[in-house]
Amino acid sequence: MKSRVAGLALLALSATSALAAQRSAPIPPLLLLPGSTRAMGLGNAYVAGSGPDVISYNPAQVGESRGTVLSWQSFAGNASLASLATNTSVFGASIGAGVQYLEFRSRNTDGATPSGALTRGGQYTASSVLGLLSASVERSGIRVGVTTKYLAQQLANGRRSVPMLDFGIATDLGPATVALVLQDADALLGDAPASGLTLPTRMTLGGMSTGIPVGTWFDVGASAAVSIDAESRVLPAGGVELSYLPVSGWSFTGRIGGQRIAQPYRSGESALTLGATISIDRFALDYAFQQYSGPGATHRVGVRIR
Amino acid sequence: MRRPLPLALLAVTACIQPLRLAPNDAPTVLARQELFAPNPSVPGPFAVHTMFYGSGKDKHRAEFRDSVTFKTPSVDGSKLATATPERKKYWGFGFDSMPVNGRVWYPEGKGPFPLVLIVHGNHDMKDYSDPGYAYLGELFASRGYIFASVDENFLNGGISGENDARGWMLLQHLKSWKTFNDSVGSPFQGRVDMNNIALMGHSRGGEAVAVAAAFNKLPRYPDNANLIFDFNFNIKAIAAIAPVDGQYTPSNKPTPLENINYLVIHGSHDGDVSSFMGLKQYSRIRYTDGKPGFKAAVWMYRANHGQWNSTWGSYDGGPQSARYLDLRGLLPEEEQRQMARVFLSAFVDATLKGKSEYLPIFRDHRTIGNWLPKTMYATRFQDADFRALADFSEDVDVTTGTAPGVTISGDSLATWKEAVMPLRSGSGGVGGYATWIGWNNRLAGKDTTKFGPTAAYRVTLPDSLRTAWAVGTGTALEFSIAVTNDKPSARKVAKDSTKKKEAGDSTTAKSDPVKSDSAKSKPKAKEKEKEPKPKKEVQDSTPVELSIEVTDAAGIAVALPVSQYGVARRPLDVTVLRRAGADKSRFGSLAEMIPQTFVIRLTDFREKDPRFDPTQLRQIRWLFDKTQAGTIVLSDIGLSNIAPTFFVGGAK
Structure with missing residues (x-):
């Protein structure tokens, strides 16, 4: 167990040095949005999560729960996000794939819109699409994975695209999973700025434990994560969820999350998120909510099929 | 969708199966x-x-x-x-x-x-x-x-x-x-x-x-x-x-x-x-x-x-x-x-x-x-003294018993087959074999009061066995019965060949109680016209009643009701799981086949008819004369010179 923790720490140290310096080009808002409805309810602290949509958080975890997730998020009618993620196993490795599509209105021709301003809209129509493909393997209880991402953004002033990489590692420690991940790393080894976009590169250490019984009918779960971004800001996040399981196969879950909002890219977002899930056998309907400053809030719904 | 909570509660309630318990016969039994x-x-x-x-x-x-x-x-x-x-x-x-x-x-x-x-x-x-x-x-x-x-x-x-x-x-x-x-x-x-x-x-x-x-x-x-x-x-x-x-x-x-x-x-x-x-x-x-x-x-x-x-x-x-x-x-x-x-x-x-x-x-x-x-x-x-006349494990011939010379025959049976007694969990059988006996004494047709000869299952002992086993007044007949829900359809008159043979001595059919003999099986078109419209099947909880008849070498036959010796209870459905339908999908059958053993001293028959000589026991018949139709699983048929202490008052 000590060697696993040491491994995670070593990766953290080496990766921290790889975080790029602050850049002036805008960060695509799609890269700042939640990749999972459940994760959104948990304050986006999901690097140790599971399910197909964990592909947006940690490639090492893509094999932890098989299925497909389809979700849709609305930003007060001024933007909408659709995403699809699925996973499977091939030759002993876990494979995940996902696609996300964001349509939004920006006040600037270069699409520089804080994710927290998506509800407010703007005069320039823009869209982003993100493709994700990941693979992970597990050896001696340690899971490692990599995700390749490709973002294409259509803006008023033209099209921008950039490839990215995520590297993750995770392991189970007792009832909890701990994970370390480097997200949105520059796949071009420093040439990403040439695309006219800034990547929200960050290193995140997190843990999660779910399904802890409380009495006969309830389970609790909790997740926590702390990220260090390119500007060396420490961004903590966390969430808890409580599930009521009246009969096997059925569960009703409520969750609440909190996070420190990175400024200025996410200004306008509330630090608090809420979520809920109704799960019936292989199907689950997820919902998450986050208040935005200004005219509205964002709602996200997702359907998971295990 | 204005009231999601009540809807959710309703859904959960529908998902949890209602409590189902079989009527308790303890006040009688x-x-x-x-x-x-x-x-x-x-x-x-x-x-x-x-x-x-x-x-x-x-x-x-x-x-x-x-x-x-x-x-x-x-x-x-x-x-x-x-x-x-x-x-x-x-x-x-x-x-x-x-x-x-x-x-x-x-x-x-x-x-x-x-x-x-x-x-x-x-x-x-x-x-x-x-x-x-x-x-x-x-x-x-x-x-x-x-x-x-x-x-x-x-x-x-x-x-x-x-x-x-x-x-x-x-x-x-x-x-x-x-x-x-x-x-x-x-x-x-x-x-x-x-x-x-x-x-x-x-x-x-x-x-x-x-x-x-x-x-x-x-x-x-x-x-x-x-x-x-x-x-x-x-x-x-x-x-x-x-x-x-x-x-x-x-x-x-x-x-x-x-x-x-x-x-x-x-x-x-x-x-x-x-x-x-x-x-x-x-x-x-x-x-x-x-x-x-x-x-x-x-x-x-x-x-x-x-x-x-x-x-x-x-x-x-x-x-x-x-x-x-x-x-x-x-x-x-x-x-x-x-x-x-x-x-x-x-x-x-x-x-x-x-x-x-x-x-x-x-x-x-x-x-x-x-x-x-x-x-x-x-x-x-x-x-410990039990000796099997028929435990159905010895061969695949349904007309022979386990002990040498024992023969088996059936009269007007709709179902007659031998198989392993299953466990409802599907984890193999109970380790023993049994015979499935199904009957319906009613004759097919509009007239629901018309009955054929009483169905029966018969085990015949050779003379040598009586001597070898010292069958006598201290001997008891032992057998076990489990009841299934299968109810064969009414007997088909046209195919009843009993008129040509000794009354009620025709059936040697081996058939599947589930498929061909179930009440659910579709009657042919002609019979459909004659048959009264079947009512919706209501699970019968009345125990199966039948007679057990012994005959000695002199032909003296005496019958006793099996209910005097135990309850041939119909299958008791059991729902262990909370979720509606989960038991059925997991186990296939809601009821476990639990045989009830009946031990009947031969002297009990003699008490009813003093002419009956237990030492000359020749034949045992299960007479399906009291319940019109049904299927039982009969196992471990045998005789035992059982210690009197196994009976109340026997220890004196």
Whole structure:
């Protein structure tokens, strides 16, 4: 167990040095949005999560729960996000794939819109699409994975695209999973700025434990994560969820999350998120909510099929 | 969608199946107390003391560390089971040094007192199981037994294939008891009756007692002959409570047992061992030494797995198992334990102390209506003298019996086939064969009052067998009946060839009771016109009634109703799981096929007609003359010169 923790720490140290310096080009808002409805309810602290949509958080975890997730998020009618993620196993490795599509209105021709301003809209129509493909393997209880991402953004002033990489590692420690991940790393080894976009590169250490019984009918779960971004800001996040399981196969879950909002890219977002899930056998309907400053809030719904 | 919460609640409510319990026939079946003997579940005259023995260095339990009266050496069980590092870390020892720990209830007095060991089964190893039989310990000690609840918690939780170790440990405990009894100056010196030992086990422990009894007579461990056995204790009886079976198979064979008294009890609502697995071991027990003995299996409706142990309780799958188990149908814990008190106490009294007045209980539970909780039971029984006329295992010829020269025939039967009796969990059969007999005495057509000859199933004995088996006034006819829900359709007149033959002697058909004989099968077009419109099938809960008729060599035939000797109850649907439809999808059948044994003394027939000569028994007929249509599963047909003590008043 000590060697696993040491491994995670070593990766953290080496990766921290790889975080790029602050850049002036805008960060695509799609890269700042939640990749999972459940994760959104948990304050986006999901690097140790599971399910197909964990592909947006940690490639090492893509094999932890098989299925497909389809979700849709609305930003007060001024933007909408659709995403699809699925996973499977091939030759002993876990494979995940996902696609996300964001349509939004920006006040600037270069699409520089804080994710927290998506509800407010703007005069320039823009869209982003993100493709994700990941693979992970597990050896001696340690899971490692990599995700390749490709973002294409259509803006008023033209099209921008950039490839990215995520590297993750995770392991189970007792009832909890701990994970370390480097997200949105520059796949071009420093040439990403040439695309006219800034990547929200960050290193995140997190843990999660779910399904802890409380009495006969309830389970609790909790997740926590702390990220260090390119500007060396420490961004903590966390969430808890409580599930009521009246009969096997059925569960009703409520969750609440909190996070420190990175400024200025996410200004306008509330630090608090809420979520809920109704799960019936292989199907689950997820919902998450986050208040935005200004005219509205964002709602996200997702359907998971295990 | 304005009211999502009520809708969700409605959905959940619809998902949870309604509580379904079969009508309780106890007010009728258990209406009488025929046995007039002291109630074995009532504490006896002895003052009860407790003590502990063990390693004296238990990490977690003070009683086995600081309070042991006897310090016992640890034993090396590493050839029988393997401990994981986590297990070693928790307990502080590996399986090469298993502690011999026991908590003991014993009577005040010089003795010697018979010894009863009980062992728990698999459970959370940190939720210690051995204290859960205190209710039996206190009772047994007060009635003059030394009762030890054996600690095998270190073999619990997340382990498999270890039931040989569990059984072997019991024998190690007996070794310790021999030492306690033989050691000069020991507080138990000369107080332990090592000639009268019973082993009891629950769940995996229920298989372990059978393994222990088998190992007890072996010179070496079957799976590794380098481990030498030197036990040979006088284990006279074993009792299994909701046991598993086949988790350990010595030399890849089912555990064989001979010449030992055996009792197995099981609950219908067992949320862990969901079928009556102990019937397999029951079927494997043979009596070959000519000495007295018996085996009995008692099935209790609404009993679960855990309530036999007060630590385990009603949650058979752990603290959260109420999420998937329907606990509403369970009997109160105390009632379930009361049944255990009655049967287990009577069992040891009968087998270790020779109190034969309790033997009728095991033949027919109806004899103790006042002692038992008012629920439904089924009893399967066989005494050591039983000899099979037809146990249906010998060949594939349905017209021949098991004993040489025995012939079988059927009259006007819709179904007649032989097969293995299944367990509803699908985990193999019960270890025995049976014959499926279906009938419908009504003739097809508009006239619902028109009946054909009475259907019957007939077993004929050769003369030589009567002599060889000394059939006579001390002989009883034994057989078991389970009832199925299959109801053959009305008899087809056109195909009835009985007119050409001796009345009612036509049927030799072997057919599938489910497909071709089910009431659901579609009648042909012509018959459809003639047949009255079938009403919606309502499950009949009335017990099947039939007559049993014996005929002697002189042709004197006497019939008695089987209901006089037991209840041929229709299948009792059991829903163990909370979720609607889950039982059916998991088990296929909601009902377990539990045969009820009927034991009928031939003298009972003579009492009805003094002309009948039991010594000249020639033929036995099951006459389906009282229930118009149905299907029964008939098994273990045989004769026994059964001891009179198995009947109420017989002990006098």
